[in-house]
Amino acid sequence: MEPQFDFAPAARSLAAVVGEITEDQFTDPTPCAGLTVRDLLAHVVGLSEAFRQAATKEAVGRSASPPSGADSPLPDDWQTRIPAQLDALTAAWRAPEAWEGDTEAGGVVMPAVVMATVALDELAIHGWDLAVATGQQLAVSPDDLAILTEFLRETDPEGTPGLFGPIVAVPADAPALDRLLGLTGRDPGWLPAIATDPRS
Template sequence: MDMSSTLDLAVRAIRGADPARFGDPTPCPEFTVAALIDHMASGMRLAENSARRVVVAWDPGSSPVLGGLDEKDWAQACADQADATAAAWADPAAWEGDAHMAETPMPAAVIGSLMTAEFALHAWDLAVATGQRLDVAPDVGRAVLDGVTPVAQMGRDGGWYGPEVPVGDGASDWERALAASGRDPARS
């Protein structure tokens, strides 16, 4: 599984988001649609920097990818950033050793797994907020579950995941990943 699959999900959701809905709320209470797209684009840049072993001071109030662009240009800017991020993580060496997430050192494989999950989860958030359908292949769902499971409790404790949502025994890996991250898979 490579990161490009979840980046593709994110870009499809971003391309499908009508700028007329950029002020709408999302399942992430702290983000409007526009703020979520900006967060996703910024995450893509962070992930690219991590893969390339670029350590940067990160200002969460800045918009390193979308700042200064007209909203009509956001989708293409995100697609371009996603391509750069996917290319950086396509190198097997990107997954080895240690890297930094902004200025925080950690194993590169952990960063890769976290960000792989992050892009898919936020693609779902954006799809739900903008009335889109998000089709997730079983292998992608499994990779996202693998990324969410080890950090789910830490995410709940840190406030970046909500309480786990119960799902039935027949739930897919994707549905289980959504539920573990505090998202209700039945929400549309």
């Protein structure tokens, strides 16, 4: 089967955001409830390798849900490792055989075509999470927005347990990325809480 899309745009966008993050932002909140910037970076380290293995099928029969939150290890070389792993993921999914049959990631088995779209969603949405948490902008290609919006179009209004919270209502004329974020249970207008001086 021919590849259905290329991960390069989403991988480049996520890598660009990661490249601007500094360690003094590690404890900052993200749109993912209870997860700090550091926690989310650790998640990206794990998912980028897990979805590469899903492409090669080497994880079939032996994948497991990764640790999450503060228990997730973050390697010291995270700022170079994440872009390298994203490049490897992109290359792995360019192989036609990556898209054939079933595959596995995080202990979940599904058709490879669906797994690829889940991976694209993870890159784009967590890219936005990290960008907005650290005062950056995320570029998402129109093609990726169309793929992910179609993928999430039938999302239950109450969300998907373990994946997405309840859908956030977003105006129909809002930008495509905002509408996509709403389908994942995110508020496109999310901003990190700013501490205020009680004396002011």
